[in-house]
Structure formats: C-alpha cells, structure tokens
Amino acid sequence: MRDVRIDRRGFLRGVGGVAAGIATATSLSACGTGTSRSVGSGGKSSKTLVVRNSGGSYGDANQQAIYEPFTKETGIQVKVVNIEYAQMLAQIKQGRPQFDVIDDSMADFVLFKQQDATEDLDHDRLKNFKDSGIAQTLVTSNAVGKNYWASVMAYRTDAFGGKKPSSWADFWDTKTFSGNRALQALDADLPELEFALLADGVALDKLYPLDVDRAFKVLSEIKPHVRKFWDTGALPGVLLGRKEVDASSVWHGRLDALIKGGAPLAYQWNGARRQSNALGIPKGAANLDAAYQLIDFALRPEVQAAYAEIYPMAPSVPAAYKKLSTTTAANLASSPEHLESGFDLDVEWWIKNQDAVSKRWQEWTHA
Numbered sequence: 001m002r003d004v005r006i007d008r009r010g011f012l013r014g015v016g017g018v019a020a021g022i023a024t025a026t027s028l029s030a031c032g033t034g035t036s037r038s039v040g041s042g043g044k045s046s047k048t049l050v051v052r053n054s055g056g057s058y059g060d061a062n063q064q065a066i067y068e069p070f071t072k073e074t075g076i077q078v079k080v081v082n083i084e085y086a087q088m089l090a091q092i093k094q095g096r097p098q099f100d101v102i103d104d105s106m107a108d109f110v111l112f113k114q115q116d117a118t119e120d121l122d123h124d125r126l127k128n129f130k131d132s133g134i135a136q137t138l139v140t141s142n143a144v145g146k147n148y149w150a151s152v153m154a155y156r157t158d159a160f161g162g163k164k165p166s167s168w169a170d171f172w173d174t175k176t177f178s179g180n181r182a183l184q185a186l187d188a189d190l191p192e193l194e195f196a197l198l199a200d201g202v203a204l205d206k207l208y209p210l211d212v213d214r215a216f217k218v219l220s221e222i223k224p225h226v227r228k229f230w231d232t233g234a235l236p237g238v239l240l241g242r243k244e245v246d247a248s249s250v251w252h253g254r255l256d257a258l259i260k261g262g263a264p265l266a267y268q269w270n271g272a273r274r275q276s277n278a279l280g281i282p283k284g285a286a287n288l289d290a291a292y293q294l295i296d297f298a299l300r301p302e303v304q305a306a307y308a309e310i311y312p313m314a315p316s317v318p319a320a321y322k323k324l325s326t327t328t329a330a331n332l333a334s335s336p337e338h339l340e341s342g343f344d345l346d347v348e349w350w351i352k353n354q355d356a357v358s359k360r361w362q363e364w365t366h367a
Contacts, residue, residue, distance in 0.1 A: 049079070052083060055080075061310045061313075069306075078294070089115060100286060102280045102282055104278065106140070107347050116283070118143070122292075126292065129296070135316070145278045146279050146298060148274050148276050148333040150275070153249060154266065154268070155268060160246065163177065164266075166270060171195070171247055177246070181248065182228045182247075183222075188230060194345070195271060196214075197214060198271045210349065228244070236248040241263060252267060271341070274333050302320075304316070304320035308328060314335070316334065
C-alpha cells in the first residue's frame with residue numbers, strides 16, 4: 001500500500017471517479033487492498049474501532065503515535081484497513097461500511113460529501129477541536145484536518161555558482177539559474193499550474209480561480225528546459241542525485257534521507273503547495289462514540305507533535321509546535337514561517353476543473 005505522501009492520485013479521480021467507484025463496487029468489495037491489524041486492549045475493553053488509512057509508513061506512524069496510545073488510554077482496540085475511495089464508497093452505499101473512521105485526503109471528503117456518504121461532524125463532541133486554531137480551510141461539515149503535506153522546490157546546492165533559488169520565478173529563470181529542470185507528471189498528481197502562475201508574478205492570495213491559459217503559456221516557457229516530468233515520488237531525488245537536473249518540484253520529505261546522508265540538496269519553501277489529510281466518519285458507522293473519541297484524541301497537541309516527530313507531515317493544530325523539537329518544526333509545511341510563504345490547494349476548484357485541465361495537460365505534453 002502506498003503511503004499517503006506517495007499516493008497523490010486521489011484528486012485525479014475527480015467527480016467522474018464517484019460514478020466509477022459505484023460501478024466497480026462489486027469487484028472491489030470482494031477483495032482488500034492492504035492489511036488489517038489490531039492493537040491490544042490492555043484488558044480495559046473489548047470494543048474494536050476500525051480505521052481506514054492508506055497504510056505504508058504513513059500507517060505505521062499512525063499506529064505508533066495515535067492508535068497505540070489511544071488504546072492504552074481508552075482500552076478500545078484499533079483495527080486498520082487499507083482500502084481506496086471506490087471500495088469505501090461502495091460499502092457505505094450498501095449500508096455496511098466495515099470501518100468507523102476515515103483518514104483520507106480532504107479531496108476525497110469533498111467527494112464523499114457530494115455522495116452524502118459521511119456524517120456531518122458534531123464539533124461539540126470534539127473537545128480538542130474547540131480553540132484548536134485549525135485553519136478554516138481544513139474544516140468542512142464532514143471532516144477536520146489532521147495534518148498537512150506539501151509540494152515544494154528542491155535544488156542542488158552545488159549548482160548555480162553558489163546562488164540559491166528563492167522562488168518559482170527563479171526556477172523559471174534559466175539564464176540566472178541555468179540547468180535542467182523537472183516537474184511533476186499528471187500520473188503523479190495534479191499539474192503544477194500554481195507554480196507557473198507564481199513564477200509569472202501572481203500573488204499567493206490571488207491564485208484561485210486559476211488562470212489556466214496563462215499557466216500553460218508560462219509552462220511552455222520552461223518546457224524546453226524540463227528534462228523529465230516525474231511520475232513517482234522517488235524520481236526527483238534520483239534525477240537531482242545524478243545531476244540530470246539542477247532543480248525540481250518534489251513532495252516534501254522525499255529528500256530527507258538523502259540530505260541527512262550528505263547529498264548537496266535543499267528544499268525551497270516559498271510558494272509551497274499545501275494539501276491535507278483529514279478525519280471523518282462514514283454514514284452507518286457501527287461505533288460512533290468511539291469514532292469521535294479517536295478523532296478528538298488525534299487533535300491533541302501532544303499527539304500531533306508525537307506524530308510529526310515520527311513522520312514529516314505537519315500538524316494542523318498550531319499548539320503542537322510548542323511541543324516539537326526546533327529541528328523538526330523547521331522542516332514542516334505548517335510551521336508559522338511556511339504557512340505564510342505557501343498556500344493551500346483549492347480542493348473544490350480542482351475537483352470542478354481537473355478533467356478539463358488533465359485533458360489539456362495531455363495535449364500540451366504531447367505537442
């Protein structure tokens with residue numbers, strides 16, 4: 001199972017994916033896509049809560065930082081299932097969801113809302129939500145943001161004659177910062193139209209609705225210098241490491257091991273495109289009370305901090321930063337500095353427009 005920061009294709013399902021999910025329900029509901037685990041109850045309770053997440057190292061971090069401490073405190077066992085949107089929707093539509101809590105992208109929660117597949121959350125039942133300071137962009141009627149991840153610029157620190165690119169305008173400036181580039185392919189996630197617009201002088205708070213024509217015009221300017229449109233999260237590190245490119249967009253966190261190993265690489269955070277994962281409850285959940293308990297537990301500042309120390313996804317609760325090490329805090333998408341210099345992807349705009357943009361992207365890349 002791909003971890004959440006590697007599986008960026010959730011958006012690409014778009015609204016059409018809702019219908020596709022229902023159409024494939026029969027075949028999908030017959031097979032799981034991942035593993036199931038349970039945490040011991042410590043003798044306090046025999047109740048079991050089933051949580052859906054995407055597994056991998058993301059799931060392991062949830063297990064260590066959230067599920068195990070939750071079970072130790074409450075006695076409620078946590079079982080994990082790793083299934084995708086289509087199978088989740090099929091089970092909910094059939095009135096028999098085999099999970100009580102959904103940990104998924106905010107994009108999928110918008111789609112779930114359109115299908116009336118999730119509960120409207122009673123925020124009064126989430127005591128840690130009150131006064132949490134969670135950004136309004138991470139709060140919807142059916143979901144509350146759990147953590148952030150981001151797409152950023154990365155570059156070789158031994159390139160450009162010692163100069164450091166500090167913006168997407170610098171990325172596009174192949175005269176001052178000469179060398180090959182890499183950008184994200186459609187197969188990996190949404191096209192990076194926002195980066196093109198930022199490079200062309202659009203302000204962070206004026207990005208949406210995206211000027212698609214302008215974005216593709218600017219993308220055409222950098223296209224001759226793009227060595228590769230990467231389609232996996234590991235590829236930017238490979239391309240940078242082999243000196244095939246000097247700068248690339250990248251999913252933050254994917255270069256951490258290389259940087260710690262001494263590779264001459266660095267992130268540039270200005271213009272970071274943030275996305276988020278959230279927690280919600282499916283319609284028909286069997287363990288509603290326990291579901292609220294787990295969501296509330298996950299929003300505690302100390303729990304958010306413990307998670308971020310394990311895995312480089314940023315807390316949605318600002319108070320968590322008071323409990324983080326300085327080193328960890330400086331490398332997260334929701335640090336005060338990075339919140340100011342980046343932007344939240346507009347989920348609803350992309351869901352509405354992704355089919356048209358994807359079609360145009362395919363035509364543009366093959367032109």
